[in-house]
Amino acid sequence: MFVDMFVYIGFCFNRVTAAGVPMSDLLKRGTGVAVWNQIAQSLEARIASGALARGTRLPTEAELAEQFGVNRHTVRRALSDLAAKGMVKASRGRGTFVARAAITYPISGRTRFSEIISAQSRQPGGRLIGYAETPADAKLAARLGVKPDTPLYELETLRVVDGQPALVATLYFVRDHVPEVISDYAETGSVSEALARAGFTDYRRKTSTIWAEAVSVQDAKLLKVALHTPVLVVESINVDAGGTPLQYSVTRFAGESVQLTVESD
Amino acid sequence: MFVDMFVYIGFCFNRVTAAGVPMSDLLKRGTGVAVWNQIAQSLEARIASGALARGTRLPTEAELAEQFGVNRHTVRRALSDLAAKGMVKASRGRGTFVARAAITYPISGRTRFSEIISAQSRQPGGRLIGYAETPADAKLAARLGVKPDTPLYELETLRVVDGQPALVATLYFVRDHVPEVISDYAETGSVSEALARAGFTDYRRKTSTIWAEAVSVQDAKLLKVALHTPVLVVESINVDAGGTPLQYSVTRFAGESVQLTVESD
DNA sequence: GGTCATTTGTTCGTATGTATG
């Protein structure tokens, strides 16, 4: 029923280029730098560049050994170096996986996607997946502090970082508070911009509720992860300067590619 | 290598009784309370008590109808009530699943497991799974603000709520700061108690880093969840009144059975 | 539940280059 009424659109407002990947890694022997070290550096560079995304499986040790033209032990030495740094994690029988999360996402009163990503020298981007006008059910009404059946806008958005899908968010607004939010968001690609146009220049995140669950079928496609992959779900309420709920959102972060941080005082 | 050096013990310091489950649900007809409502309340009580764990599948509507001795439509009325409250979620062709998380876990400067659980009128419990003395590697040293190879204590603990495993935590302490922490924790079953005995009466949580991943084999057994189940991982640092790191911990929450909440100011 | 292929983990052995005294 949800899908039927939902408007799906394909407008992309923030194009991102694929990171350049050095495909040929020529090892220089007898240079004073051990071969295993050169291999480790090569893999580390590929991970840092995003060519090897978080959570993806590396080629098997045997394959890497063949690619680099070395013995499997030499590859293992390199991998154990990366594992010690926390960059990869090996799992017997399954493979070796890129482990370390790249994006840290601070949860605070001022949580703005674009600012957070830009502050980490990364390229934020987004896509409006679709939108709908829907009456508030009991839960939504409670979250947004309105009566049930109050008309709401529902926006489904995808956010990418350096070309990698990072999160899917479903945003709810009270229609009559921000009547132009859909077009404003589609134009600017920014929640804070869209809210500012409606006159809400100052707002803050009041509460965040966090849990983990398995990815849904739809989100798996959007986030480009396998089914059963864990996602981090954050339910949050943004309020205006007076404390009135402005926006309720449910954000699903691609499992291990994002870490939330909370600073307590 | 880790397992070899790790001391596994079975000492249980906080015995928890299996939650009493009302197995026979006698419906009282003609009491003014609709039968579907009694069924809904009965299911709600089972969910709240933990007898029906989060994420598990309810019996099919036909089975429930038989158990309660009512028509399937009456069960459906009860389930739709629970679904509206967000406690269960039906999925066509799959079944009906317990949805809403029961335990909310606030993340703040003062995060104490026992207090949090007790405040929710639930029965906290715990078990020391094992402990070890281990030198700090680069990562641990950075987190705890000590030199690499500083001797640390590592404690592996399981926490249960109302008889349901809720979380597994690995705790790290600087050995020379709290030399008796292992026996103190084993005796009291409380981190705050153990730290108080070492003279640290005032400490607070400084940072928390949160992500989602698939449960490990060992944790799956402890938490009694299936493999591939998502877990919420929280890495946190507790500091004393002067800001010196006291404890570094990695906590794995059983997927959908726990929700973290963050209040921002 | 069992079998089987895949993949990492471990342990042997061998050989070479390099720094040290």
Add this chain to the structure above:
DNA sequence: CCATACATACGAACAAATGAC
């Protein structure tokens, strides 16, 4: 020049865990 110690690199085989069927 030689003996020793150590890190590096290669080869083979087996153990153990995983996942798919």
